[in-house]
Amino acid sequence: MNNLEIVKAGLNKRYAKERRFKFYGIFSISLSMLFLFFLLFDIGAKSIPAFTQTYINLDIEFDKKLMKLQDQDSYSEETLFSASYSKLGRNALYKLFPEVTERKQKKALRQMLSSGARYDLRDAVLENNDYVGTTQNLWVLAGDDIDAFVKGLIDRNIPEADRRVKDYQVEWVDTLEAQNKIERRFNINFFTSGDSREPEQAGILGALKGSFYTMLVTLLLSFPIAVSAAIYLEEFAPKNNWWIDIIEININNLAAVPSIVFGILGLAVYINLFGVPRSAPLVGGLVLTLMTLPTIIISTRAALKSVPPSIREAALSIGASKMQVITHHVLPLAMPGILTGSIIGMAQALGETAPLLMIGMVAFVADIPQSILDPATVLPVQVFIWSDSPERGFIALTSAAIVTLLVFLFFMNLVAIVLRKKFETRW
Amino acid sequence: MSNLEILLILIIAAAIAYYATKRQAQSWQASRDKTKLDSLPNYYGYFGTICTLLPALIVLSFWSFIEGNIISALVVSKFERLSALNASDLSLVMNEIKIIVESGLSEKNSNDLFYEKAAVLIERYSSVSLFLKVASVFALSILGFMYAYLKITPRFKARKKVEKTAVYLLLLSALVAILTTAGIIFSVLFESIAFFSQISIFDFVFGTHWSPQIAIREGQVSSTGGFGAFPLFWGTILISIIAMIVAAPLGLISAIYLAEYAQPKIRNVVKPILEILAGVPTVVYGFFAALTVGPMVSGFGDRLNEFGMSFEIELFAGLVVSSESALAAGLVMGMMIMPFILSLSDDVINAVPDSLRDGSIAMGSTKSETVWKVVFPAALPGIVGGFLLAISRAIGETMIVLMAAGVAANLTANPLNSVTTVTTQIVVLLTGDQEFDSIKTLSAFALALGLFVTTLILNILALQIVRRYREQYE
Numbered sequence: 025m026n027n028l029e030i031v032k033a034g035l036n037k038r039y040a041k042e043r044r045f046k047f048y049g050i051f052s053i054s055l056s057m058l059f060l061f062f063l064l065f066d067i068g069a070k071s072i073p074a075f076t077q078t079y080i081n082l083d084i085e086f087d088k089k090l091m092k093l094q095d096q097d098s099y100s101e102e103t104l105f106s107a108s109y110s111k112l113g114r115n116a117l118y119k120l121f122p123e124v125t126e127r128k129q130k131k132a133l134r135q136m137l138s139s140g141a142r143y144d145l146r147d148a149v150l151e152n153n154d155y156v157g158t159t160q161n162l163w164v165l166a167g168d169d170i171d172a173f174v175k176g177l178i179d180r181n182i183p184e185a186d187r188r189v190k191d192y193q194v195e196w197v198d199t200l201e202a203q204n205k206i207e208r209r210f211n212i213n214f215f216t217s218g219d220s221r222e223p224e225q226a227g228i229l230g231a232l233k234g235s236f237y238t239m240l241v242t243l244l245l246s247f248p249i250a251v252s253a254a255i256y257l258e259e260f261a262p263k264n265n266w267w268i269d270i271i272e273i274n275i276n277n278l279a280a281v282p283s284i285v286f287g288i289l290g291l292a293v294y295i296n297l298f299g300v301p302r303s304a305p306l307v308g309g310l311v312l313t314l315m316t317l318p319t320i321i322i323s324t325r326a327a328l329k330s331v332p333p334s335i336r337e338a339a340l341s342i343g344a345s346k347m348q349v350i351t352h353h354v355l356p357l358a359m360p361g362i363l364t365g366s367i368i369g370m371a372q373a374l375g376e377t378a379p380l381l382m383i384g385m386v387a388f389v390a391d392i393p394q395s396i397l398d399p400a401t402v403l404p405v406q407v408f409i410w411s412d413s414p415e416r417g418f419i420a421l422t423s424a425a426i427v428t429l430l431v432f433l434f435f436m437n438l439v440a441i442v443l444r445k446k447f448e449t450r451w
Numbered sequence: 452m453s454n455l456e457i458l459l460i461l462i463i464a465a466a467i468a469y470y471a472t473k474r475q476a477q478s479w480q481a482s483r484d485k486t487k488l489d490s491l492p493n494y495y496g497y498f499g500t501i502c503t504l505l506p507a508l509i510v511l512s513f514w515s516f517i518e519g520n521i522i523s524a525l526v527v528s529k530f531e532r533l534s535a536l537n538a539s540d541l542s543l544v545m546n547e548i549k550i551i552v553e554s555g556l557s558e559k560n561s562n563d564l565f566y567e568k569a570a571v572l573i574e575r576y577s578s579v580s581l582f583l584k585v586a587s588v589f590a591l592s593i594l595g596f597m598y599a600y601l602k603i604t605p606r607f608k609a610r611k612k613v614e615k616t617a618v619y620l621l622l623l624s625a626l627v628a629i630l631t632t633a634g635i636i637f638s639v640l641f642e643s644i645a646f647f648s649q650i651s652i653f654d655f656v657f658g659t660h661w662s663p664q665i666a667i668r669e670g671q672v673s674s675t676g677g678f679g680a681f682p683l684f685w686g687t688i689l690i691s692i693i694a695m696i697v698a699a700p701l702g703l704i705s706a707i708y709l710a711e712y713a714q715p716k717i718r719n720v721v722k723p724i725l726e727i728l729a730g731v732p733t734v735v736y737g738f739f740a741a742l743t744v745g746p747m748v749s750g751f752g753d754r755l756n757e758f759g760m761s762f763e764i765e766l767f768a769g770l771v772v773s774s775e776s777a778l779a780a781g782l783v784m785g786m787m788i789m790p791f792i793l794s795l796s797d798d799v800i801n802a803v804p805d806s807l808r809d810g811s812i813a814m815g816s817t818k819s820e821t822v823w824k825v826v827f828p829a830a831l832p833g834i835v836g837g838f839l840l841a842i843s844r845a846i847g848e849t850m851i852v853l854m855a856a857g858v859a860a861n862l863t864a865n866p867l868n869s870v871t872t873v874t875t876q877i878v879v880l881l882t883g884d885q886e887f888d889s890i891k892t893l894s895a896f897a898l899a900l901g902l903f904v905t906t907l908i909l910n911i912l913a914l915q916i917v918r919r920y921r922e923q924y925e
Contacts, residue, residue: 038817045819049708052701053721059786060728066743067735252624260618261625273911274628280840280910281903282847284874285635288899291881292638299519314631321628347614375732378849381878404734411738411854419742426735433730 064430071423074214077224078166078174080136081205082116084145085159090115099156104149109142113164120205121196132193138165140225163207168223168417173197174208177416188416214424218392219406223417226410228425230392234305234385234400235374241309241396242373246316247366253317254324259350279318286315287382295383302384303399311379316369323365327358360447367440371433377404403429452585454515461511461592465504468596472499472603479605490610495603497613502599505616507592514584522576526569533569548573639903642896649890650678655897657681661860661871663880663891678894680901682860686777686870690852691845693781693866694788698841701785702792703834709793710800711822722797729790737854740783741775745855748779752867775857778866784851788841795840799833799917800826802924833920839913843906849874873898 088095091107099107114134118124124133141164148162149155172178173189174197184191200206218230253275261268290311294300300307331354339349355362380386385401386409393400401409403425410422473496479486488495523545527533536544551570603609647655658679705725709718803826811821827834857869858879880895 038820042817042819045822046708046712048704049712052704053708053725056701056705056725056728056786056789057721060724063731063735063739063786066739070742249624249627252621253627256618256621256625260621271625271628273914274632276914277907277910278628278631280843280906280913281635282844282849282874282906284847284849284877285639285899285903285906288877288881288896289631289635289638292642292896293634298516314627314634317627317631345610345614347617371730375730375734377732377734378853378874378878381849382881384882386882404732407734407738408850408854411734411741422738426738429732430735433732437730 067423067426067430070420071427072420073172073175073177074417074420074424075211076175076208077211077213078171079163079207079209080166080170080200081207082113082120082162082164083159084112084116084162084164085119086112086149086155086157087115088157091156093156098153101150104153104156105146107146107149109145109149112145113137113141116164121199124192129192132190133196135167136170136193136196138167138224139222140220141165163209165213165224166206168415169193170197171224172416174206177420214421218390219388219401219409220390221388223413223415223421226418226421228403228406228428230389231401231403231406231425232428234308234389234393235402237305237393237396237400238308238312238402239370239374241306242312242316243366243370245309245313246320246369249313250317250320250366250369251324251362254321254328255350255355257321258325258328259346259354275318275321278314279322282378283315283376284378284382286311287379289314290379290383301397301399303387303389303401304397305393305400305402306396307383308380308385308400308402309396311383312373312376315376315379316373319369319372320362320366323368324358324362327361327365328354330361331357357449360443364440364444367436367443371436371440374402374436375404375429375433377408380405381408403432452581454511457511457585457588461504461507461588464592464596465500468499468503468599469496471596472496472599475600475603476605476609486605488605489608490613494609494613495607498603498607498609499596499599501613501616502595502602503592504595506595507588510591511584511588514580514587518580518584522573522580525576526572529572530565530569532565552577635903639896639900642893643900646890646893646897650894654678655680655894656684659862661876663876663894678890680873680876680894680898682862683871683873683876683898684901685862686856686860687846687872687874689777689864689866689870690781690784690856690872691842693778694784694845695838695842697782697785698787698789698792699838702789702841703796705789706793706796706800707822707827710797711818711826722794725790725793728786729794731787733787733848733850734854736783736787737850737852740779740851740855744783745774745776745779748776748782748867749774773857773867773869775855775869776867777856777870780852780856781866783855784845784848787848787851788844791844792837792841795837795917796830796834799830799837799920802833802921803829804924830920832916832923836913836916836920839909839916843909843913846909847874847902847906849878853878873902877902 090111091109093099093103093107114137117133117136118130121133124130144165145162148160166174169178169188170193173180173194178187178189180187180189180194189197197206213225214227216229217225217227220226257268257272257275261271290307294307294310295302300310335353335357336349339353340346344352380402384399385405387399387401388409389399389401391398407422407425407429410418410425473492476488476492476495480488480492526545526548527541533541533544548566548569551566552573655678659681660677660679661682662677709722713721807825807829808821811825812818816824852872853875856872856875858871858875859869860871860876861868863870877895877898880891880898
């Protein structure tokens with residue numbers, strides 16, 4: 025056997041190995057992409073039920089007695105606000121199903137309506153003061169079990185003992201459906217209300233506003249500090265100075281410190297030492313500022329570095345000072361890169377959860393925050409809170425909140441990419 | 452007057468100062484003898500702004516930071532009943548008093564006269580402090596402006612002064628990084644020392660019994676067994692190992708394929724898509740792990756169990772998969788750090804000079820042989836650095852393990868069991884309301900210290916390796 029034959033004998037094996045290796049590469053890429061699509065599809069599919077909500081059509085009798093109002097012709101806003109609305113919805117239901125008399129069934133009948141229905145009725149009366157004393161045909165929010173049933177999330181074929189909707193409730197829903205008195209509508213609540221213990225009343229407006237205020241604080245603090253730090257390190261810092269080396273190592277290391285450690289810093293320094301109010305967007309923003317600083321500093325330095333020396337030299341040669349060169353020429357040219365890095369840093373901050381748990385932003389907040397000092401929660405933390413809730417309806421809500429969060433992140437990244445593509449200059 | 456209002460007034464004052472000083476400079480310029488200015492008129496304006504604003508701002512922020520603590524200390528020193536209390540009780544009492552102050556003194560809402568007395572005192576001190584603050588800030592601002600106005604002459608080197616101040620401000624910003632690190636060390640170190648004064652380091656690191664939820668009273672020395680953190684360290688390591696088993700081959704092979712085989716067109720599409728995985732918030736992964744992957748893994752375990760039983764195979768007997776398993780958390784975490792490994796490896800593989808590849812191809816080796824025998828060894832240090840960074844990220848990851856791995860401190864090598872991690876326990880211990888000084892809370896700081904030191908070492912090591920590697924081929 026000569027050398028050629030030896031080589032030839034091994035060649036097929038080597039080619040097979042080559043093909044196999046190429047296949048592994050394609051396989052692992054496909055696997056990762058498959059996972060991504062599965063993740064997005066799974067969450068997207070789970071979120072769909074959250075975007076609709078079940079309403080029941082009822083003839084609500086705004087009886088003065090039931091509302092605990094005195095017999096008058098007109099009422100002030102305050103009296104109407106503090107009137108009792110809890111019996112109106114159930115009374116209408118009792119009238120619709122007069123055959124229901126047993127206590128347990130009556131309770132089940134009451135639970136067909138959301139406990140938040142009374143507030144909707146109150147708002148309706150406040151809007152139309154002349155409702156009092158009349159009977160109005162209104163659509164009223166259904167309870168979460170009924171909602172889940174109507175959406176098909178509860179299977180009517182499983183034994184009664186295993187499902188949360190009882191047989192008689194199923195019957196009532198069927199009756200209502202036959203009369204066209206039950207309907208699924210777009211869930212406007214989800215975008216206009218704050219958090220609630222009841223899934224059918226819970227919304228993300230509070231979390232959205234909390235995220236907005238937190239991001240505002242983060243942006244206002246981190247952008248100027250990071251850009252100034254980067255300018256100093258890139259343009260003014262003495263070279264080969266151990267001081268500067270320490271700062272640089274520090275920044276690189278901070279970029280890789282676990283986010284939860286920043287939360288502990290926030291708890292110990294901001295809250296316990298300086299007395300910044302807990303759970304407020306202010307302290308959240310302060311913590312996220314420290315987290316985003318390294319990201320923005322690193323990208324700003326890269327952007328400053330990419331401005332060619334010829335521009336600096338040209339400016340210097342006609343008598344500009346170093347500071348003038350930077351503020352008049354280098355910084356404007358580097359701005360697209362700086363903005364891209366900042367948006368990416370902000371996107372990271374928007375999705376951050378763990379450090380905010382440490383500083384009390386995980387508390388249940390039903391009110392919508394009005395300033396950076398009000399207790400608030402943010403979108404990702406809202407996702408975490410809801411995912412912990414046992415009620416069925418919260419799974420869809422959690423997914424819907426995630427979808428909202430991902431949409432925001434998507435747009436932020438899109439803006440960053442467009443900025444980069446549009447203003448990228450190759451010198 | 453709130454700080455915000457003071458700030459607004461200061462800014463208005465600064466704007467006025469800017470125009471006044473600038474006008475002054477311009478008037479010299481426009482005067483009959485056409486005085487030549489040292490700097491552009493703007494710079495005189497900037498100088499005026501700096502003098503008006505900077506000292507006042509420094510005093511304002513400093514005062515606001517210490518004012519609360521000083522008032523509290525003064526009040527405590529006035530009342531013997533307060534100074535006799537220990538730290539945690541004192542903070543409770545002070546909080547109550549502050550609530551009374553905030554709700555308004557006119558309402559007699561407290562049943563204890565003492566509280567009201569303290570509240571009155573606090574309010575008196577606060578108003579004095581506010582008066583002093585406002586007075587000193589505005590006085591400084593006016594003095595600063597007068598100084599600037601008197602100081603400027605046509606020969607005054609305004610630009611130099613302004614630029615020098617600006618550079619100092621830039622340096623100050625750069626120092627924030629150091630302050631942050633110092634803050635982290637400060638916040639974990641002292642609490643950890645307090646913790647280790649009660650529980651020995653050895654017990655903490657090697658103890659196998661973790662149950663901090665059992666309240667430990669002061670002086671109850673015997674039950675230190677509740678703070679053995681070894682199961683947590685092990686849980687962290689186990690989940691990180693699973694994550695790396697998933698992420699390392701997937702990330703590395705994908706990176707090699709994209710760098711060496713894929714056409715630029717495919718590369719430009721695939722890489723951004725895979726990088727989406729890096730942009731997904733961790734809480735989303737946690738939700739996915741807890742709600743989809745966890746049940747899938749345990750369902751698969753049950754299926755295996757049935758399968759084993761029907762064929763009477765001993766192997767799967769007794770295989771119980773809890774719905775919160777290390778495997779589910781590790782798998783999802785692996786997918787989370789995969790893009791991280793992918794982009795780091797991609798960078799280092801691309802940095803390997805083409806001459807090495809060409810040499811190998813010229814000797815007749817196939818592409819895969821070139822990759823494994825030439826490119827990979829050359830890129831190895833960089834890849835190892837990337838892996839270390841990925842491990843550090845896996846160790847520090849919180850949300851996935853918090854939502855999918857459980858809180859039970861099991862010491863087990865079985866990935867199908869539920870384990871808990873350092874980060875999970877930190878969250879569990881520090882969320883909810885408890886006093887800051889309890890040993891339970893302190894243990895969270897000790898855990899955080901361990902976490903910080905571990906990731907610090909990994910990061911510095913990794914950055915050092917990557918940097919040396921880059922220098923080698925540059």
